[in-house]
Amino acid sequence: MAAGAGGSRKGLRLGLGLAALGRPAYITAGRDGDLGADRSVEAMRDRAAAVLDAAWAAGVRHLDAARSYGRAEEFLAHWLAARPEVATDPSLVVASKWGYRYVGGWRMDAEQHEVKDHSLGAFTEQLAQTRHLLGDHLRLHQVHSVTPDSPVLRDGPLLRALAAQREQGLRIGLSTSGPHQGDVVRAALEVRVDGEPLFTAVQSTWNALEPSVGPALAEAAAAGVLVVVKEALANGRLAPGSDAGAERLAHQVGVPLDQLALDAALAQPWAGVVLSGAVTPEQVARGAAAAQLDLDDDALAALVPLAQEPAAYWSERSARPWR
Numbered sequence: 001m002a003a004g005a006g007g008s009r010k011g012l013r014l015g016l017g018l019a020a021l022g023r024p025a026y027i028t029a030g031r032d033g034d035l036g037a038d039r040s041v042e043a044m045r046d047r048a049a050a051v052l053d054a055a056w057a058a059g060v061r062h063l064d065a066a067r068s069y070g071r072a073e074e075f076l077a078h079w080l081a082a083r084p085e086v087a088t089d090p091s092l093v094v095a096s097k098w099g100y101r102y103v104g105g106w107r108m109d110a111e112q113h114e115v116k117d118h119s120l121g122a123f124t125e126q127l128a129q130t131r132h133l134l135g136d137h138l139r140l141h142q143v144h145s146v147t148p149d150s151p152v153l154r155d156g157p158l159l160r161a162l163a164a165q166r167e168q169g170l171r172i173g174l175s176t177s178g179p180h181q182g183d184v185v186r187a188a189l190e191v192r193v194d195g196e197p198l199f200t201a202v203q204s205t206w207n208a209l210e211p212s213v214g215p216a217l218a219e220a221a222a223a224g225v226l227v228v229v230k231e232a233l234a235n236g237r238l239a240p241g242s243d244a245g246a247e248r249l250a251h252q253v254g255v256p257l258d259q260l261a262l263d264a265a266l267a268q269p270w271a272g273v274v275l276s277g278a279v280t281p282e283q284v285a286r287g288a289a290a291a292q293l294d295l296d297d298d299a300l301a302a303l304v305p306l307a308q309e310p311a312a313y314w315s316e317r318s319a320r321p322w323r
């Protein structure tokens with residue numbers, strides 16, 4: 001399992017997502033252990049900076065935020081302001097999302113933490129909020145969690161507004177969620193404005209428990225679309241200490257579960273970026289080490305038996321507690 005040539009190439013494809021860092025509560029498993037009790041704005045801002053520093057040092061260049069991730073964009077802007085060498089680096093890719101509002105009020109026990117709104121009004125309001133914080137750093141703007149029932153892909157005035165941003169050099173993308181991600185990806189590939197494909201980046205959940213969107217993502221990559229993998233560790237379900245069955249399979253390969261799961265995503269030929277949801281510098285380092293692994297196909301296939309029915313996966317996910 002030496003670090004072959006694939007290792008360094010894969011390392012550059014590791015990205016960092018801020019869903020677990022921008023707000024006090026989220027759905028990942030071991031937050032209490034990783035974050036402790038202090039979820040103050042200051043503590044989360046400092047943690048975000050430490051994880052961003054570790055990620056940048058490890059070669060991560062793609063950073064993913066969203067309006068609904070609480071203060072993630074603010075923390076990212078604060079970090080960039082303090083790192084001019086990073087802020088001016090041409091390889092930096094800052095991505096964000098619109099379409100969900102953070103309504104948690106910085107409370108751990110909020111009834112609701114985010115609300116979906118895919119209207120033209122939400123787009124206009126949230127783009128202005130993101131631009132106010134991230135300015136010209138914003139390179140990729142994605143519609144957040146498009147599902148088959150979302151009106152976005154059929155909303156003419158909204159698609160024109162997105163295309164107007166494309167004309168100004170902003171890359172337009174979408175993220176998908178739920179058991180029918182593949183249908184949404186394929187539908188998005190068909191969307192054209194002024195004869196040009198509108199969505200040139202797609203972010204989807206792919207991991208050993210829920211690999212069903214894989215074929216659609218291969219089609220997207222073949223069409224020249226940037227494919228970003230999210231939830232490669234199934235919100236921590238594929239992390240050490242979380243699933244005995246999965247750990248047994250990883251043990252047979254002799255690779256820690258989180259690194260095997262991350263490498264399985266990095267090994268997908270259509271994966272342009274694989275987002276790490278790390279909340280500690282140690283987790284970043286483990287992700288970077290996973291990218292250096294050169295596992296053979298048998299090893300990478302070790303987790304295949306874990307695949308769930310998509311409907312079962314997503315209903316389990318929606319039942320996960322915010323903590």
Ligand SMILES: NC(=O)c1ccc[n+]([C@@H]2O[C@H](COP(=O)([O-])OP(=O)(O)OC[C@H]3O[C@@H](n4cnc5c(N)ncnc54)[C@H](OP(=O)(O)O)[C@@H]3O)[C@@H](O)[C@H]2O)c1
Nearest residue numbers: 017018019029030031175230231232233234235236239277
């Ligand atoms: N709809 C959307 O567009 C959407 C939805 C979800 C995520 N995303 C994007 O995808 C990113 C990642 O998703 P995610 O954080 O939900 O799930 P994930 O990457 O599947 O899981 C990350 C969690 O796994 C645990 N973990 C254990 N070992 C780790 C390691 N070596 N590296 C990284 N994490 C480790 C950590 O949680 P513990 O605290 O439990 O240890 C961490 O928060 C998000 O930050 C966001 O940018 C987008």
